[in-house]
Amino acid sequence: MGKGFFLSKPLGVGCMILGAGAVATIIALSVVYSQEKAKNDNQVLPTDGGTTTKPPSNEPWDKYRLPKSLLPQQYNVTLWPRLLPDPTGLYIFTGETTVEFKCVEDTDLILIHSNKLNYTDSASLTSVDSGVKAPSIKSSFLQSETQYLVLQLDGKLVKDHMYQLYTKFTGELADDLGGFYRSEYYEDGVKKKAFPCFDEPAMKAVFHITLIHDIGTVALSNGEQKETSSVVIESQNVQKTAFGPTEKMSTYLLAFIVSDFAQINNTIDDVLIRIFARKPAIDAGQGQYALNKTGPILKFFEGYYSSKYPLPKSDQIALPDFNAGAMENWGLITYRETALLYDESFSSNSNKERIATIIAHELAHMWFGNLVTLRWWNDLWLNEGFASYVEYLGADNAEPDWNIKDLIVLNDVHRVFAVDALASSHPLSSKEEDIQRPAQISELFDAISYSKGASVLRMLSDFLTEGVFTQGLTSYLNTFAFGNAVYTDLWEHLQMAVDNNTATQLPDSVNDIMNTWVLQMGFPVVTIDTQTGGISQKHFLLDPDSTVTVESPFNYEWIVPIKWMKNGVIYPTIQWLKTKSDTVKEMKTSGPSDWVLANLNVLGYYRVNYDQGNWDRLLIALRDNHISIPGINRAQLLDDAFNLARAKIIPTVLALETTKYLTEERDYVPWKSALNNLDFFYLMFDRSEVYGPMQNYLMKQITPLFTYYKNMTSNWSTIPAGHMDQ
Numbered sequence: 001m002g003k004g005f006f007l008s009k010p011l012g013v014g015c016m017i018l019g020a021g022a023v024a025t026i027i028a029l030s031v032v033y034s035q036e037k038a039k040n041d042n043q044v045l046p047t048d049g050g051t052t053t054k055p056p057s058n059e060p061w062d063k064y065r066l067p068k069s070l071l072p073q074q075y076n077v078t079l080w081p082r083l084l085p086d087p088t089g090l091y092i093f094t095g096e097t098t099v100e101f102k103c104v105e106d107t108d109l110i111l112i113h114s115n116k117l118n119y120t121d122s123a124s125l126t127s128v129d130s131g132v133k134a135p136s137i138k139s140s141f142l143q144s145e146t147q148y149l150v151l152q153l154d155g156k157l158v159k160d161h162m163y164q165l166y167t168k169f170t171g172e173l174a175d176d177l178g179g180f181y182r183s184e185y186y187e188d189g190v191k192k193k194a195f196p197c198f199d200e201p202a203m204k205a206v207f208h209i210t211l212i213h214d215i216g217t218v219a220l221s222n223g224e225q226k227e228t229s230s231v232v233i234e235s236q237n238v239q240k241t242a243f244g245p246t247e248k249m250s251t252y253l254l255a256f257i258v259s260d261f262a263q264i265n266n267t268i269d270d271v272l273i274r275i276f277a278r279k280p281a282i283d284a285g286q287g288q289y290a291l292n293k294t295g296p297i298l299k300f301f302e303g304y305y306s307s308k309y310p311l312p313k314s315d316q317i318a319l320p321d322f323n324a325g326a327m328e329n330w331g332l333i334t335y336r337e338t339a340l341l342y343d344e345s346f347s348s349n350s351n352k353e354r355i356a357t358i359i360a361h362e363l364a365h366m367w368f369g370n371l372v373t374l375r376w377w378n379d380l381w382l383n384e385g386f387a388s389y390v391e392y393l394g395a396d397n398a399e400p401d402w403n404i405k406d407l408i409v410l411n412d413v414h415r416v417f418a419v420d421a422l423a424s425s426h427p428l429s430s431k432e433e434d435i436q437r438p439a440q441i442s443e444l445f446d447a448i449s450y451s452k453g454a455s456v457l458r459m460l461s462d463f464l465t466e467g468v469f470t471q472g473l474t475s476y477l478n479t480f481a482f483g484n485a486v487y488t489d490l491w492e493h494l495q496m497a498v499d500n501n502t503a504t505q506l507p508d509s510v511n512d513i514m515n516t517w518v519l520q521m522g523f524p525v526v527t528i529d530t531q532t533g534g535i536s537q538k539h540f541l542l543d544p545d546s547t548v549t550v551e552s553p554f555n556y557e558w559i560v561p562i563k564w565m566k567n568g569v570i571y572p573t574i575q576w577l578k579t580k581s582d583t584v585k586e587m588k589t590s591g592p593s594d595w596v597l598a599n600l601n602v603l604g605y606y607r608v609n610y611d612q613g614n615w616d617r618l619l620i621a622l623r624d625n626h627i628s629i630p631g632i633n634r635a636q637l638l639d640d641a642f643n644l645a646r647a648k649i650i651p652t653v654l655a656l657e658t659t660k661y662l663t664e665e666r667d668y669v670p671w672k673s674a675l676n677n678l679d680f681f682y683l684m685f686d687r688s689e690v691y692g693p694m695q696n697y698l699m700k701q702i703t704p705l706f707t708y709y710k711n712m713t714s715n716w717s718t719i720p721a722g723h724m725d726q
């Protein structure tokens with residue numbers, strides 16, 4: 001889901017928007033799963049799934065995972081959301097579906113996900129193969145805890161034969177942003193649930209969707225509209241829109257929307273790009289920025305992945321009510337209005353930045369996540385971490401003057417360091433068997449999955465080099481297209497790319513290196529003693545008194561790539577630290593002003609500490625010629641020093657000394673890092689006697705910055721050209 005947001009996407013979500021404009025986004029299928037999370041919003045939004053009680057028995061329908069006996073091939077789904085309440089005041093939708101599935105193990109039981117759907121006719125089961133007779137349904141019931149419709153048969157479904165199950169149902173179109181929901185803006189709303197299906201990401205199938213909707217509304221889904229006809233059903237004049245078959249895809253990526261929204265469009269290399277929103281928003285030109293940037297970003301990702309965009313169209317729609325920041329439904333991406341709409345006359349520069357990065361995040365998922373899908377939710381970190389990393393590449397391509405790639409250090413690396421430095425953190429990767437219930441799936445949508453995932457993948461891409469990384473990625477996408485994979489499949493394809501490129505030298509396999517980052521929580525602080533050239537690593541804990549009770553398979557040691565510089569000159573090869581400590585003679589300094597700086601551009605997921613002498617020389621370098629140190633590393637020196645001080649590894653005075661040079665600093669990233677860290681001091685010293693002196697000191701530090709921008713903006717009357725300056 002969208003970056004920086006928790007997207008909540010109940011499977012089987014549909015949405016009807018009513019009101020002056022009625023839009024309904026219906027995402028079909030069952031449970032509440034993927035939640036995209038908002039970068040600035042660290043909470044999982046409420047979902048309707050999941051309780052903490054244990055299933056009472058060992059029956060197949062009390063297990064959260066589907067049995068392996070049936071594989072869906074295709075679905076025909078017809079949904080009819082009603083925009084007016086029924087006689088009892090309930091907003092409802094009706095639907096019917098036929099699912100064709102293959103039996104891969106004889107069974108007399110069908111389990112299919114269904115949540116809050118009422119069945120109006122009895123289900124019927126037929127055989128597709130002539131000469132094979134389908135058994136009949138002996139009994140059926142709904143198991144609400146595990147969200148199954150359970151059908152018990154009077155005989156066996158036979159291995160290697162195909163069957164069809166037909167059901168007819170009604171559900172409520174509530175306004176809870178889950179399932180098929182009602183979104184009423186102005187005075188209306190939207191609600192949820194969609195249709196019975198085998199609702200697991202590996203149960204990919206082809207979907208033939210048909211929507212029945214009121215005259216004057218437009219129906220959208222993942223596929224192209226094939227035909228729209230006027231029909232009379234139950235003596236109502238309605239429209240029926242049939243969509244072309246989808247590619248083979250996972251249920252959680254389906255979407256259905258009925259609305260009276262307006263759109264703007266263009267076509268780039270035969271791909272139709274459309275932006276939908278409320279008519280007044282479109283009329284005000286608020287979709288234009290998104291439309292301008294989508295084509296170039298899509299093209300950028302085609303190049304990055306070396307893989308053509310697999311669909312004929314890319315729709316993006318801004319919904320007045322939406323649970324997550326955005327959701328990457330294949331070919332029909334849904335956004336909050338603030339994540340897609342930009343108004344030249346009142347939106348801020350950071351609105352624009354958010355829109356460019358979210359669009360890039362969601363478009364990145366069209367391949368990584370949608371074309372190739374992780375087999376189960378335990379690998380969610382790879383899906384979201386990947387999109388959260390490459391969103392910066394896509395946005396950078398769309399806005400090359402912004403230096404937006406630098407922001408990953410503030411927004412992801414430093415942000416997640418704060419969480420991952422706690423003894424209560426958790427590893428990126430979870431075991432498949434540990435993630436069963438909807439609530440457990442929801443919990444995975446956290447900063448570790450998004451921001452740590454992004455940080456370690458950025459590190460990986462850097463030490464492999466981007467060329468090797470993308471070669472392996474392309475090979476992975478080609479191999480698993482329209483199918484599913486696990487995270488080690490990506491490592492295997494990256495390893496093949498490494499083996500193809502003799503210039504890339506690694507100290508261990510991709511798998512062994514990455515395991516130290518994904519199978520244990522936390523990260524190291526690397527300490528460099530420039531008197532001896534000794535380097536060592538230690539698990540960094542923000543609270544030095546906390547105790548780690550979870551054992552790590554690697555004893556809290558990592559295989560650490562170190563890029564570094566001496567006196568502003570970058571050392572040409574990566575120094576690897578594979579053990580607790582080592583000696584690197586080049587890191588020993590000789591001259592009285594020699595300084596060493598490690599973790600260039602914070603490409604590595606770790607903090608760095610030095611001997612006091614080197615810290616002193618770095619402070620002098622900052623004071624005398626701060627631009628000899630890259631801007632990201634100036635931000636790093638501040639953030640590392642303050643956090644090392646909080647962890648009682650270095651004196652607080654040393655951390656405060658890193659703020660002395662700020663009288664010279666004019667760049668956004670280091671200043672933002674300083675402010676993030678000084679906030680803590682503001683909180684701690686508020687109402688104490690040092691508060692006044694602290695304010696005076698900061699006033700002194702920030703005055704040159706203020707004067708600089710005041711002059712640049714002619715006394716605040718003009719807008720600076722640079723994005724970071726703004």
Ligand SMILES: *[C@@H]1O[C@H](CO)[C@@H](O)[C@H](O)[C@H]1NC(C)=O
Pocket residue numbers: 075076098164208
């Ligand atoms: C499903 O829809 C397709 C396309 O409209 C049609 O060809 C096919 O016969 C339908 N299958 C069933 C079982 O209704």
Ligand SMILES: *[C@@H]1O[C@H](CO)[C@@H](O)[C@H](O)[C@H]1NC(C)=O
Pocket residue numbers: 090092117118170171172
């Ligand atoms: C489903 O059935 C329950 C119980 O009869 C009823 O309370 C609910 O309103 C029904 N929902 C719909 C959408 O018909």
Ligand SMILES: *[C@@H]1O[C@H](CO)[C@@H](O)[C@H](O)[C@H]1NC(C)=O
Pocket residue numbers: 263264265266272274
């Ligand atoms: C694109 O927008 C124009 C109006 O600006 C409209 O006439 C046309 O039908 C749209 N094309 C598609 C394929 O939606």
Ligand SMILES: *[C@@H]1O[C@H](CO)[C@@H](O)[C@H](O)[C@H]1NC(C)=O
Pocket residue numbers: 288289292342344
């Ligand atoms: C979109 O692109 C057009 C044509 O390049 C340009 O005139 C317009 O200002 C752009 N709009 C926005 C909001 O970026």
Ligand SMILES: *[C@@H]1O[C@H](CO)[C@@H](O)[C@H](O)[C@H]1NC(C)=O
Pocket residue numbers: 471472475493494496497500
């Ligand atoms: C490795 O090289 C071979 C031969 O050039 C190529 O076919 C293959 O796709 C490459 N594999 C990867 C993962 O880069």
Ligand SMILES: *[C@@H]1O[C@H](CO)[C@@H](O)[C@H](O)[C@H]1NC(C)=O
Pocket residue numbers: 708711712
């Ligand atoms: C103010 O800005 C102008 C150009 O905009 C520049 O030439 C001048 O040096 C600046 N003055 C100061 C004090 O920064």
Ligand SMILES: *[C@@H]1O[C@H](CO)[C@@H](O)[C@H](O)[C@H]1NC(C)=O
Pocket residue numbers: 711714715
């Ligand atoms: C800004 O205002 C001051 C007086 O407040 C004036 O001396 C100075 O010339 C102004 N600078 C610009 C660039 O307008």
Ligand SMILES: [Zn+2]
Pocket residue numbers: 001002003036328361365383384387
């Ligand atoms: Zn995402």
